Amino acid sequence: MLPAGSYSSPALALVVQKFGGTSVGSIDRIRNVARRAIAAQKAGNDVVVIVSAMSGETNRLLGLAHEASKLPEAREMDVIASTGEQVSAALTAMAIHAEGGQARSLLGHQVKILTDGAFTKARIKTIEGSKIFSTLKKGQIAVVAGFQGVDEHGDITTLGRGGSDTTAVAVAAAIGADACEIYTDVDGVYTTDPNICPSARKINRISYEEMLELASLGAKVLQIRSVEIAMKYGVPVHVRTSFSDAEGTWVTGEDKSLEDVVVAGVAYDKNEARVHVVGVDDKPGVVAELFGSMAEKNFSVDMIIQNVSKTAQDRADVTFTLAKTDLARAKPAIEEVAKRLGSNEVRYDEEVVKVSIVGLGMRSHAGIAAxxxxxxxxxxxxxxxxxxSEIKVSCLIHAKYTELAVRALHDGFGLSKEASA
Structure with a gap:
């Protein structure tokens, strides 16, 4: 991603504020967003606001698309999906005006956020920030529609679920913002899911690396690609609630204090399916062919185990996991390559969950996995x-033990409110 250009201002800071679907879920909540943005500007900051679609709106739009066509074109899906953020951006700008401020709404193609041509899951290539800069220099708040961009052919693209987080951090990186505030319906990043473990506590600071692992392992506070961009460009990210002024969680570069924490959090992911390929030929190249076939069809695998088959000599069993949402599409490919490799049986198990512990301190502390x-x-x-990995240990267990495992690990590593008091 290339820099958007230089920017200078007498203001105290250049701040990007991103508001998710819940935060803009009604006109009253949009007014709250407007008041927050104006307050930040009055405090001496230049403010760029990134908005998601109103909660439930993207699902409604995609539902209409599937009513119109059983297999809607990806290009047209992006055209319709992007309108949710367009509505939010315009309403937010109107609300800022109504609250006595000045604002200008900008869509992805106006900014311009240039992406590749992968409809529904595009990746940002460059951001041209001149319209943002000119808006700020006029004393206006720039309200940018999240989740969307435009490819080199001028077609509207979207960045995938949670893409407004990616827009916010990418814009912050491109314009050289001092901070990116991610406003959501939770007040920060927790040591684990508070819905499962009531003793979970809010983390004040967490490293990019730890947050990246937690996001990839099922924690849904931040979208993975947004964390990747923040880490690459050193953007300080503040995850906080839009419903109070309380401090949230800062996601930043690592330092000694963060390294002293052995385990920062416990995550779980229910979107796991276990595949057991029985009795393949036990010879070089078999595993390469099996997983090469998966990669060619864009199926990502996670945990992999190979051992001697119980069914016959000179045979091996291969077990691996992949996303449960990919299993139905992956089955024909798995069974085709399994048969080619000499297997007569493939077993599937969707009643599994991956539980994980994450912490920078694992690098320097032995015995954590044990x-x-x-x-x-x-x-x-x-x-x-x-x-x-260097800062993570994950275990696949039966899904019925999810809550028990999360609570036991959370308490066992001293992460509860009581233990930290």
């Missing part, structure tokens, strides 16, 4: 598969 396995064992939870 401690995780012991905590699960003490609760009678069997581990079906394991994967690790």
């Amino acid at each position: 401690r995780m396995f012991r905590i699960l064992a003490e609760e009678g939870i069997n581990i079906q598969a394991i994967s690790t």
